[in-house]
Amino acid sequence: MRTKIRTKLIGVTSIILCISLLLSGFFTYYYVTRIIREQSIQDSLIKLSQNALQLRRIQEQTREIAEYIIVDSEIQNLIQQETPLDMEESYFHKLDVQERLKKFTALNDYIMNIVIIRSDGEVFSNKSGYAEYFSSYQEQPWFRQMRVPDSGMRFSVSHESYFVNRLHPAISYVVPYKRIGEEEPAAVNTLIIDIKYNQLVSTMEQSLGNYDRIMLLNRLGQTLYDSDKGEIPAQALQLPEDGQELPEWEENADYLNIYNRSMLEDWVQVAVISKDKLFAKLKSILVFYVLILTFSLILTLSLMLPFVSRMIRPLSRMVSAMRRVSEGDLSSQVSIKSGDELEILGDGFNRMVKQLQEHVQLSVENEEAKRDMQVKLLMAQINPHFIYNTLNSVIYLSHANRSSEAVDITRSLIGLLQESIHRGDHAFFSTLGEEIRIANRYIDIQAIRYPERFQVIWEIEEGLEQAQMPKMILQPIIENALFHGICSEYRTELGYIRISAQRADDSMELTIADNGKGMQPEQLQRLASMQGKQKSSSENQGIGLANIRERIHYHYGKHYDLTIASGPGQGTRVTVRIPLQPAKL
Template sequence: MKERRLFSRHSIGTQIAALFMLLILVITGAMTYVSISVSTNELLDNSTEYTEQLIRRVNAELDMYVEYMKDISDFIVDNGAVAAYLSAANEHRLTDAACRSAQEQLAAAQKIRSEITAIALIPESGGALFGSEGASLNTYSNYRDAEWYRAALREPHEVQVSSSRVENLIAGQYNWVVSFSRAVFDRAGNMQGVLLIDLNYQIIDRLCAEIQLGSRGYIYLIDQTGGILWHPQQDLIYAGLKEENVAEVLAANNGRTLSGKGGGRRLYVACESEATGWTAVGVAYTQELLRSQDRIYTTYLLIAAAALVFALVFALQLSRSIAGPIRRLMQTMQRVEDGDLHVRSQVSSRTELGQLSDSFDHMIAKTAELMDERLRSEEQKRKSEWKALQAQIQPHFLYNTLDSIIWMSHAGRNEEVVEMTSALALLLRSSIGDGSDTNTLKKEIAHVRSYLTIQKMRYNEKLRYEIDLDQQTEDCLLPKLILQPLVENAIYHGIKVKQQGGTVRIESLLEEDRLLITVEDDGVGMTPEQLETILDKKESDAESSKIGVYNVNERLQLFFGPEAVMKYYSTPGKRTMVMLVLPIIREKEKESHAEG
């Protein structure tokens, strides 16, 4: 029992705490997850937007740069010395002076930008003039088959931008460059030759290095044909040691691609330039884009942790506030169970538990009260039973009766002796009875009749009696030996003292649901003082018949409860009447009543 109680106490506390924790865990978990995923998407969107802006900026700068190169080429093409050189070369009347002045122009143009590695002017008829001093044509270069040359002839009024290529035009030099080429015309519109401007990657390096896409992010350029034009790891890409997902990036409809997994997950933002046909691709690692997310993440988790700790403390407190009073109640109940009715649970709480405790305490108090009352009534019952026994036959009544019998037998009144003795025998038998503590009215009257027979023989004509019994009342139940003390009282205090004697009249009748029994005598009657004290125990101590009357009332109360009424009416010098108004209990109902 004790173990069980301990267990249940633990289980309530921990169960509440665990449930509470679980609830908070689920709620905070869900909220953290939702917040993080929402913020992740938002961050990613913002980053994509931002990356796209950067890429557009790169494109814009590249476009601007290409425009600038076109301007430079215009400047060269429009130059008189250059035109003179070309026409002289094509007409095979080239002079050193023409070469020198044209070369000076080219050199001046080449010096404008350090990233220009070469400027070459190639006349229709062959040969080449270079901007840099000492550069000579690689005669094996086979340039007329090169794409830059053919493109310039194909679209003679456009400046052509090549992809990344190796320039082999200058003897002994093989550099990776991006080339601008255009056809050159004279005033008449005849094609005179091709102008070539080579750029190294310096400018692209600079432009792309300016853009920061986190510490690992980078930018690369795809050329018109889908090849890689420029890449920060161009060496590895060109060596085939690394690959870039060009096809996937170009295929993405909005220019945005997410690929890779975990820490290598990357965001690709591609943007094509109209002027060059190149596509700039920004690559950002989502891990870096979401770096600020780590802070949010930590904050969320800290909040969640704080909520959990708070919830734990709260849950423990709550479980304690429930389990504590319950335990107190249970301990109290255990003690009550063990018989201690003086304990009180005294849980001072305004909750249901407080009310429960109050009710329980009230119940214990009530039980204690009932127990006391029961003990008291048991005692009284025992006492009254003893008194009833005491009241059955007064010893001196027995002596007197026996004296009368002796006296009558001396006088030879045998018939009377027989009558008296048999009446006495009946009286004794009925007072000993069958062990039950109740009698029907009929038996009770029989008892009274035996008593009156004896008394009448003693008092002769001085005592008369009448018994008027309603037939329907005969089987009504009464406590045993209730009527005899009343009759005795009527004889001793009413008729005996009166000179001319008197009549005792016993009557019973049913009135509504009550049994009415009256014992009336026309003796001396009672003074109002006597009338007042007749049912008073203290005053009755002196005389046995008075004890009898008091006792009758007490036993009626015990048997019927407060519904039983016993009342004396008296007119001094004329008569006295005692009336019993009792609930009707018939013999067949006796058992149920006894049970009740």
């Protein structure tokens, strides 16, 4: 199936436009995605740094408070007595330590409890009546983990601690220490500072709205804080392993993991960002871009269609003109005034068609002249052939001392020639009635030469006398019937020639049948192959028939023809079929 050039142009342009817009959209999307990701990472790093700054401040303040307490000689002297104290003295010492420790909790509202456990298990704190409870710290898992040698940890994991007469979550800062100047290795005291866990939570939750999940881990990977609400699958979280070099951020197919390790004791913040949420705005931008792409394509096609149609219109006119030329209309011309190559092409087409028209006209004229010469040549063959046979008859009669009959033949010949010789269109065509008159004159001539040897029977359908037909059709066939059929040998039987003319649909069939000696199959085949060929004098029988066949083919085409049916001793039947309409010259 052929595709119009306009469709091809629009299709190719649409494809190029779509590919260009898609590529630009892809690179824009990729570029914007990268910018958004990098910007989000930078923003997250800044926010995590801000969190880390606050957490580090809490860590540093807690450590400083612990150092103040440890180096406070008055507190240490009250805790560590050289001589045993009675119960009352011990009570007042503890009360004095309690008052001094309360100063630190009063100045730092994030501190819940400050506890000192002396090496012998005696407990001092900022609260009275909780000695036994604080002593139980030593049996809790979080505390035992802090006493592991070389752990390097000071801050515990989250646990519960009494504050304002009820349990609250807390993180404890634990420092084992010896009294300054103390040389006894076993005499190790333990300072415990309970920090409000909510203080840490409030710091972490300041930036929670920016992330899908945020965590705080200690150096062992234990969770100090986790905002997880079950929305993030476990495999999406990539936690650092112990000793692993930690990057600033990592990503997988669905999430971004951002890390911060700028706090004391290798605390690590892990923030998880869903790419779906991160690029949610970008998706709306992408939808908007698709709409722009569709609108641009429709707008481009709307603007292109008139332009392409205007550009293709000259080509369409030229194609239509070419089709008309291919159908034989050589008068087709195109008028293209585009001022470009199409105008040059149109002018070239017009010149080509004009030259082709002139060439065809010249060829037609040459062909008509050639065919006219051929017809004249064919007619020139008929007349000498007929005259040759007639003069033979005159010579025969003269030798037989039948001069009066020779004179009659000569007169008939003169009359026949007067009727058969015409100029113009009448040189090639006549009516059936005229052909019958010519044939009768010829029959009169031959009846003188061959008296009582043959009889001619006419059977002409009424109304066919005015039918047009090529000239000199009947006479040569009758001549062949006489000389090569009936009179070619002596016979006692009367010969007859039956000539009929009748309609057959839109044609006329002329039949000339004789009861002569007929022809052998070889002779019949030789006559059928004589068309267009000049034969020797021994084959004069075929000259007239071949001449008639060629003229019928020339005037009417090969659909109309002359046919011969014959057999030894069966006579010969010649049928001529021509149309009942004027023929071309």
